[in-house]
Amino acid sequence: MWFSKPTKEALKELNVDPSQGLSSGEALTRLEKYGPNKLKGKPKKSLVTLFFSQLKDMLIYVLLGAAVITIFIKEYADAIIILLVVILNAVIGVIQEAKAEKAVEALQKMTTPKSLVRRDGEVKEINSEEVVPGDIIVLDAGRFIPADIRLTESANLQIEESALTGESVPSNKDSAVLLEDPKTPIGDKVNMAFMSTLVTYGRGEGVVVATAMDTEIGKIAKILDEDNDELTPLQRRLDELGKTLGYLAIGICVLIFVIALIQKRDLFEMFLTAISLAVAAIPEGLAAIVAIVLALGVTRMSKINAIVKKLPAVETLGSVNIICSDKTGTLTQNKMTVVKTFTLNNLRDIPAGSDVLAPSPDEKELVRSFVLCSDATYENGAGTGDPTEVALIIMGDRFDLTKNALNAAHKRVGEKPFDSDRKLMSTLNEENGTYRVHTKGAIDNLLKISSTALLDGKVVPLTEEIKKSFLKATEEMSDSALRVLGAAYKDSDTVIDAEEMEKELTIIGIVGMIDPPRLEVKDSIAEAKAAGITPIMITGDHKNTAVAIAKELGIADSIDQSLTGAEIDEMADEVFSEKIKDYRVFARVSPEHKVKIVRAFKAHGNIVSMTGDGVNDAPSLKYADIGVAMGITGTDVAKGASDMILTDDNFTTIVNAIEEGRNIYNNIKKSVIFLLSCNLGEVISILFSILFFWPVPLAATQLLWINLITDSLPAIALGVDPGDKDVMKRKPRDPKQSFFAEGSGTRAVIGGFLIGILTLTAFYFGMYEHGYNIFTSLAKEVTKSSDYQTALTYARTMAFVVLAASQLFYSLSMRNHEKSIFKIGLLKNKLLIASIIIGLLLQELVISIPFLAEAFGVHNISLKDWGIVLLFSLVPLTVNELIKFFVRLTRKTADNN
Incomplete structure (x- = not known):
């Protein structure tokens, strides 16, 4: 605690004469003892290590399994697509991670290259890496501080410490002051100067008391150096989903193959069907679709002044329910x-x-x-x-x-x-x-x-x-x-x-x-609170000033909702964690306090966003679920430790980004539920046909083709659906909530069940039109006749069209889980309309072009049957819209009561 020691005592302990400084020999000895005055970073991971670390994911394992299966059944195009998806995901992950972990490097660059020191009785300029404890440092305006210093002389000395303390005005320094309180905050240590801060006025001298990783900046570097890589909510959801689908795919393969053995069907045909269905059960495009949706979301967010460094951060923003914001420059204008x-x-x-x-x-x-x-x-x-x-x-x-x-x-x-x-x-x-x-x-x-x-x-x-x-x-x-x-x-x-x-x-x-509040921030805070988000102010400024600003902006109601760093130190960790929800303003805090505050909020299951611009904010930016750095006033350290950077340094942009994040998550959820509904429909149509002792209504190639046209464009179109304007009227999503919450799972099952049953109905109808009732067992000689094979091809064509068209039409209803397609605007998502039209045209081309029809085992159908299959295809859409109508009616009745 150098700040509590008189200058003479400090100089004596460091064994140095301030008028002479260290001798060259002594300086060299100390350099060998303490090491160079530079910050250390953890060893970098190689690109190969980064690449393979991206593959440690259940969904990726399932995709690789699907690729092996598709190669085995000689569907090489699908295998290539799946492998490209895996490689693309890994490359994107490597690029994101390589860019993201630069906080310590930025800290190293912040250290000043030259310093004025007194050695051998002379003032000389040396590389700051050569500064050692005991060196006498000469300070003047415009010079960076090379290490942590106990001031021995000061004349009108002012030092800009906002990067460490968050204060908007330079600190006045006085070497003669003696501080007794061991818990004195950094901002109040007026007899000290700290590494990487800047002298703005006056002059002074001081003795170096700490270098490199022992400085205040070094302590921050140590915190940044710790591994703290938690999965985001989206990554956890996809991981769980991948495991579920993987087990489901294996179960389907085994079940169908066992049933085929019992029924004494053609084992090779059933093996191919089982494998095809297993591939169909896994939405292999899911990882790519999620990556595309997130990437497009990042592009949209850049247009509202939010630069996202890590793709999953877009989704995580949508579940944020605590925004811890720095005061100076973010909530205020950063000018007196x-x-x-x-x-x-x-x-x-x-x-x-x-x-x-x-x-x-x-x-x-x-x-x-x-x-x-x-x-x-x-x-x-x-x-x-x-x-x-x-x-x-x-x-x-x-x-x-x-x-x-x-x-x-x-x-x-x-x-x-x-x-x-x-x-x-x-x-x-x-x-x-x-x-x-x-x-x-x-x-x-x-x-x-x-x-x-x-x-x-x-x-x-x-x-x-x-x-x-x-x-x-x-x-x-x-x-x-x-x-x-x-x-x-x-x-x-x-x-x-x-x-x-x-x-x-x-x-x-x-x-x-x-330092006045930003004019637009008050409305943004009101909007955030209406959306179930709690704004928290964390600042190095004085308590009264912070509370006054917080009250004006609507963050706090009284001074009782504020706490200082010194008061935090006096509280036991358990008590602080328990009472954290009672506070809205934290003043005069250190970097360690900021991390402690973020951790306490996270301990209650909150998803925490932390905003900041200074070196002092970097550890808390890293520990928060979403670290948001300022692009204009932010230091390289803060930007390196963050997940997102605001190009306009505006709190309002954070709220806009949260709205965008919520919409992006909802869009990903729409895509996932849509894909699962479609794949469930395919599973039901095959599984039920086997259980009913029917012929299989779809060939392996037909299943893979339908997957291609429904798992790509419509799913992506749902992923970029225009945002719901009412999304900020709802509370943040529970981070533990699964994709299937709020009735989504039920709708997926209902949709999948209807798609599957209607596919079977169309197949039955096609066979019945040709005089075959498949509910009755048919003799082997009948099933081998050319008429039966023609009828089977025709019926499969009807099932083929219904399975594809019902999925395409059903995508319209997936745009909103409550509002009707007319309320949200039938033509608002032009990409989705285009994907439906393209999908139907492709189906028509496959059926009507002879060589394609032969390859896929289909046949052109009559105009009357086109009417029937299209009518069948509209049933899942209609049923889902009716369910939404009754949900709205029930809610309206409950609200009226």
């Missing part, structure tokens, strides 16, 4: 803004916008002093320097008191820089031959050095009543989480030296500023 001014008897709210405002006489003096007493710049919408000073200059622009014009008219001739002890800054400006001191800083310090006040353009004595008036206004602004700054001035006929500047001042007024 003056929202209130106060001069005696005049409190004014500054409206948002760029309209020019008319100042009162006192207000004009207040704004002028603030602008002249600032070192920042702001031109063409871009500012440089301290964010607080940038906000003051923007306020000047609003009152038509621009910095350039004021600087030109009132040349600065002297200054007294900001000091953390005084909490004041002063400048001396020439004004028409006279001089004026402009001072800004903490209002209580200004009141101590002021003797008069400005009231309606006149200077009046500073009475206790006036002091109370200023202090009351300050307290009210502070309670609203505003940062308060005061301004005062003093006129003189001669140049004043720095020591005399801050005496006998005239107090003018104060301003209140805040």
Whole structure:
């Protein structure tokens, strides 16, 4: 705990003289002892290892089995397609994984290449990898910190630590401060400087106390280095489904073959049928269809400013019910803004916008002093320097008191820089031959050095009543989480030296500023809450500021729903996990706290999304189910650890992405249920025909052909179905929920049963038309006659058309599990309509072109029979629409009651 040790004690413990630094020899010895000052990453997996790791999946095993089977029955085209699907999936997985695991590499790149150190009594520049504990580091503005440092000297030192702490303004550092509390948060360690942060103002010196993996950044790298690769909900669902279908396929093969043995059928024909049906029972296009649907979803999401790095993250977003969001830049605009001014008897709210405002006489003096007493710049919408000073200059622009014009008219001739002890800054400006001191800083310090006040353009004595008036206004602004700054001035006929500047001042007024919320975020939070999603704010900022923003946005209702990092440390892990649901705001937290918060939410079965931009967010981004990094302000580390990157850094985009994720999951579910319904129909038609001692209604080649036209285009078309506009009116899906929840399983069984039975009915009808009643047993000589074979071919053709057409029409009803096809728009999914038309045309071509008809064992059918098969084919669609109608009617009745 170097922050709690006096500088002398720290230097003694590290055995170094600050005026001389380490000797070259000692530095070399320590370099050998502690190693290079760079972060370590875990060994990379080879591309071959990555490739084979993608094949460790039950569904992939089933697909490979199906490929072997199709090669055995000489259906080489299908075998090639299946193998291509497997290889394509593995290649996509390798590319995604190779891109995704770059968090530690990004951390290594963040370390500064050069550092100023004092060695052998001289200041020299060395590679930061050569920095060792005990080195004396010289700091100045614009220089990155190469290691964790205990400051030994500081003069107006400010360090940008937002990547570690999340705070939107640089931290003021003071080497003389001694901190006793061992649980002091990183953001409050004012006598320390940390690796990869940036000096923005002032100068300082410090002694290195930790390098490489022992630094705060290094601790984050260790967390990132841990393996934490959990399956996403979609991967778990598909894994379970793959196992089920695999066992089902094996069971079907065995069952049909056993029945064929008992019935003394042609064993080779039944073997081929059993194998074909097993292949038909497995939707071999499922993996490819899911990959295509996710890939198309990624493309759509990129158009709404969300770049997805890992395909399964699209689906996982749909089940998110907790959004843990960083405050600065995500919920807020990441720029300090003056929202209130106060001069005696005049409190004014500054409206948002760029309209020019008319100042009162006192207000004009207040704004002028603030602008002249600032070192920042702001031109063409871009500012440089301290964010607080940038906000003051923007306020000047609003009152038509621009910095350039004021600087030109009132040349600065002297200054007294900001000091953390005084909490004041002063400048001396020439004004028409006279001089004026402009001072800004903490209002209580200004009141101590002021003797008069400005009231309606006149200077009046500073009475206790006036002091109370200023202090009351300050307290009210502070309670609203505003940062308060005061301004005062003093006129003189001669140049004043720095020591005399801050005496006998005239107090003018104060301003209140805040990093304001994004305008669109409030509506997005309301939408998220309506969708059953709980927004959580996690920030390194102060508690009051965080709660004020959270209340304004609708995240929290009171300060009782907030918790600080220090309070988290005081709670036992079990208690914290139990009470986590009572909190909406977490303030002054460390990287470890963020991970702890995410873990606690996940322990309750929640699917957690974590957003962030800094190095400090990276571990929690990795541990969350969905890590969302900011594209504009985000560090490379955060982007490397995330699953998704927002190109506009906007919370609203997260909500839009969740909506897209929900629709994508629903679309995948539609495709899966549709495929299973179709495949079940095929299984029922073959299995029942064998149980009834009927001829087999479909040949192996016919089954494979139907699989080709129904398992491809219609399934993909369902996968890219336009989104349901009411999807965000429902609660998030339970991550443990199976594909068959909410009646989907029942509908799949009903649909499959109807498709199978109607296929058999069409087959029976075709045989009956030719004078054969297959419910009665037929003599062997009859079944071998040419008339019987002609009738069998005709009946199989009718079954062939019904099986294909009923599946194609049924896809229309699968677009929504509750709304009718007319309510959602019959022609809204043009790809689905096209796939149905193409499927029917292909069926007609197979039947009507002689060489194709002969290859598939089919025959052209009469116009009357076309009418019959099409009528049969519409039954599953009609039944499913009737079921949906009664579901809606039942729900409406229940709602009315």
